[in-house]
Amino acid sequence: MLKNKKILIIVIAVVIVCAITATVLSVTLAKWQTKADQTIKVDMDVVDYNPSAQYIIYRGLTSDGAFTDDTAAISSWAVVGYRGLVAELVIPAEHESKPVTHILASDTVVEDRLSGNPIITEMTIPHTVIYIGSGVCSMMTELKTVTIKAPPTAESPASIAIANLAFAGCGKLSTFSSERSIEGEESSYLMGTAIKNQ
Secondary structure (H helix, E strand, C coil), X not given: CHHHHHHHHHHHHHHHHHHHHHHHHHHHHHHHHHHHHCCCCCCXXXXXXXXXXXXXXXXXXXXXXXXXXXHHHCCEEEEEEECCCCCEEECCCEECCEEEEEECCCCCCCCCCCCCCCCCCEEEXXXXXXXXXXXXXXXXXXCCEEEECCCCCCCCCCEEEECCCCCCCCCCCCEEEECCEEECXXXXXXXXXXXCCC
């Protein structure tokens, strides 16, 4: 009889351990299943994703186009440099809620200026840019394609002014397309490019 009681106690203990284990497993599985069923929504417009944007260097411009560091006086922005390794430079139409209107050289940016950049292969210029300065994009050794975007509305500038030698010496530049009219002498702003050497 004592032997039967020991066996009964062992059986009851095994049943209790199995019941506890089954309960713990089912609760854990239920929690995992609940978490697996939950979805996390991340809003990101892939069309607007621009990996080069964070590496662009800007300077503020006053309403008359002069450089300024006074944030209250900034009416638009000029792109003055680029410090990225992303080869496709896409200049955004806005920076800090103000339009990007110029691409210029700045005496405050030397190492990271656009002129002589050895990384950029493609450059997309938005409809808001109305002026590209003299020599600012010259001697970009890997630049092959420049695209100037059209204005989305009639309120945007219809033309873009490109100064002499703006893209001079970009020997691999073979595609230069503009969806807008250009003010400037093509033979000068594209001097020494693959386009003018054909």
